[in-house]
Amino acid sequence: MVQPVCGLQNGSITGITSAGAEAYYWINLRTGDTASKAKDLVNAGPGEYLLYAVHGGTCIKSIYQSIVLDDVTPVITMYPSIQQPACGLSNGSITGMRVSYTQNSKLEWKNELGHHTQCLYA
Secondary structure, eight states: OOOOOTSSSOOEEEOOOOTTEEEEEEEEETTEEEEESSSSSSESEEEEEEEEETTTTTEEEEEEEEEEEEOOOOOOEEEEEOOOSSSOSSSEEEEEEEEOOOTOOOOEOOOOSOOOEEEEEE
16 A cells, blocks of 8 residues: 555555456545546545455445545654855755655755755655
8 A cells, every 4th residue: 555645646555356356446435436447546646445346247345444545745844953064065964854754755855956965765
């Protein structure tokens, strides 16, 4: 399961099966909409999802239990302490930052020209 981030449709639920199923479909229980007609739910936004399987052409049953995907957009709390670099060296620092909810996120430091200087994967 991959939680969506930044309010986007980039979450997924994969790997759930039902022996002998001929078709699958996912329902978003919060909206009542059919989210997918595939076994794996991909490109999903926040919601509560339930997987149904079709057996024998007419027998429809829910598989497993509902699964909640929550938006886990990173939250940055800053009480920065900035140490300026000295003598043109790369010896400056920024401390006092806290980043929460970083699952599936890529964080980047960029310089004043917009070039990334360091990537952090959470």
